Amino acid sequence: VTPTRIGGDWYDGGQFREFYMHSWTAQTNTLKDSWSAASSAIGTCNATIDRLENSTLLSDAEKKQAVASIRGVRAFWIYVMMDNWGNIPLVTSYQDKELPSVKPRQEVFNWLIQEVNEIANNCPEASSDTYGKFTQGAAYTLLAKLLLNAEAWKVTYSGNAYQDCVAACEKVMGMGYILEPNWKTNFSLNNNTSREAIFAICFSDQDTENQNQMMNRTLHYADNLSENANYAAWNGICAQPEYVKLFINNFQDSDNTNKNSDPRLHKTFRIGERRNITTNEMLFTGQNNPLIYSVDVKIIDGTERDGTPWGDVVQEAGARCQKWDYAPGLTNAMGNHFHIFRLADVYLMKAEALLRSGNAGEATGLVNEVRKRAYENSADYQPISTATLENVLLERRLELAWEGWSRQDDIRFGVFEKGMWPDSNCNRKTDEYLKIYPISQDAWQTNQNIVQNPGYPSF
Template identity: 45%
Template sequence: MKKTKIFSLVFVFFLSFLYQGCTDLDEEVFDKLPVDEFGNTEMQINSLIAPIYRTLKGVFPSNYFLLSECSADMAITPTRKGGDWWDGGQFKELRLHTWTPNTSLVRDSYNSAMESISSCNKIYSMIEENESIADKEQILAEIRGVRAFWYYLLLDYYGNVPVVTDFNDTSNPATESRSNVYQFVLSELNAIKDIVRDDVTAASYGKITKGVVNTLLAKMYLNAEVWYPEGGPKWQECIAACDEVMGMDYVLEPNFKASFVVQNQNSKEIIFPIVFSTADGGNHIHKRTLHYLDPIPLNLNVGTWNGVSAMPQYVKDYDDDDKRIDWSFLTGPMHDTDGSVLVTAHGRELIHTIDIEIKYNLDEDGWGQVEQEEGARCSKWDFESGLNGDMENDMAIFRLADVYLMKAEALVRLNEDNAEATRLINLLRARAFDGADKLYSSVTLDDVYKERRFELAWEISARQDMIRFGTFLDEIPGWKDVTPEKCLIFPIPQTALDANPELVQNPGY
């Protein structure tokens, strides 16, 4: 065997071992198998490509989740009394829109995407060169789909980035304009949309499918005026992509929580999940959001970090009768096993208030520390009683409710078929409210915007939506002033610029 091919298999074995877990991808680690005999079975193929899907765990509930929700008006990771979550000031910078090329999350999120793209390119190259693998077109299309998703994130968050598809090209890649990156992602998605599998089954769950690709296309068209303004609006194309997805076997679950329960892989509403399990570094949103004592009433045997909470006004904007408040946010008193309200280390009752008040150690920017118990916590993904580690609940990057919302928005923006837009919005509201009095007779663009916020809280949607609706730079009273236009994209990390002289910093940074 050639050394390069030996390395290829070792690379995949390492990644498969590193990320091994219950993912419904039927992966199995192989060793001591000649490369020309590997890739002849579906199990072996799944073992080869499983690592590219595991890269998605860099999206939630860390890097891009925090960049999106904490830079928008959805969430905040406040510095707690005693100094917890100061983290070098990065969460202050996200809240105030004062991030720099050296902000940790800006750097880590960029690196996560670039490393994931490199993994995709490596496995693509290995499979493409392996003559023992027959009918590889669909397999390669899957890899291109995951890579296109990572470039979709870079396009959204960083705008102007290098595009690399050849793993064997070791030259320094140059920065491509946001318009060029947009056109690249669009061309990749259109190239694979009729090649990838089109089933909506347990076998296709967690993989790149026609439904995933068309949902990504809908996102691309929905944001075209922001990401590719010279190409003009693409609302009709967005509608067409949404119709493709809505014509498949996905189902808007009658029970909203079906997409967030522990075993949510059975939800027919989920289009593209990050597949988690307790065995392989799974979903740790419970650790990131819950107070140190919250595991007592929730019967969790885990250490929690008392971090991210909802921005107060975001929660207050819900209708009081909207059941999605309780389905998404943990508020109120937390009780000990004897029924008494728990008391924090600072001698305060553990009552999760919606309001958050900065009142200790204020600096010249108005940032300081808040009480440990303040803030509505994320409870959208059910906490499994008795849990000893990470959660198994998968995170739906895309689900059918979002497709309904995208189509409704495009219809309203086109001033076409308001009845259909209203019907789609009302399908979501019907499961969130008791009684028909909360349904709309017609919808405005503002109605659609608000419904996206109520439906998609915590789901990495807030920043993108605010930018598209023109609210991202606005003042958040009591939290931040109007911010400059440069903040519509993040800077290229300084470490990346130092490593590659061909890169160009984004304007204003």
């Protein structure tokens, strides 16, 4: 969540309040930017495919593989748009210059299933040379995502979606990826070496345009002094309190003190006091409070905004992102890569699909493999006795925090309307139509063949 910090930082017209309260509109800036970014990426893929197909510089085999890989990237972005907006334009040719209308989610889903199946085996195999490209592993992971979410999207599939999801996951699991023995390898400064990564965004701290700026978005303005880093962060996003408490409340250590809870807790969240790395002096906020990141995030009485319960919180409120390592002396951007797909997710998708097909036995083993790796064989490792949808969702929360799957998981597991920040005093809207976003006003002004999604005011 991105709360409003005392004095109004991060209020930004209320767009983050809208996201938490599910009160977004066609004017919400983040939705406008997300639609534009995805549409632009699809257009770039179409242009690239057109150039590759007409290239005389590649052999037929090279061309076939390159085109398949870019078609995979295009399919990924179309999947992102379909997941978020449901009914979307489906533009698959660079030569098609007509303004498109929107296609029903069912039609887009059908196209994606056919497209991914068609390209999967023509994509490159995973290797150090193809890291960051859309490979066969990425194709089958995307196929598994499509099949696992089909029921939640209310689309029909010609086969058994859960059984075919299991088969797609097994394809990926047989391709040589491994669960890295050290969980943190996936988030280290050199996480391009991870053998768990299936599809990755490759960032560089030298890239001035495409940057991983997680540290700026989450850390307090003064926290650079704890890292000997030459930047002032923006003090934005933090974790919803009840999400963090999932790591604390659900497990006990072998001596029953609950001192450590899930071992991923402090590898995922930055909690507690921050000190100057050079002098060891306590850091302070702009209100002269000690910089001690709290798990709880409480609204300051009397700061409510725009006639809603949403108000300001103190600068130090909220657990911050600690999942990706921060480089000593970090300047403006992180060089860690972001793994869109990784093998632990595939294990948990397979477990879920098995459960939804009535096979709890094999699902239990898969969840425990992910859990055991997280504990690194310590005495405090606690396997689950029987997999259930509840503990699969919990394991997804623990394993995949900050990785962008919570919204999709919430919808699929039927908890989309339940926030995890009780002290916000903000009730979420729960109407069914909110499970897809409104198409932005800007998108319609560019293309008036677009029709707004059901439940939202027409353009």
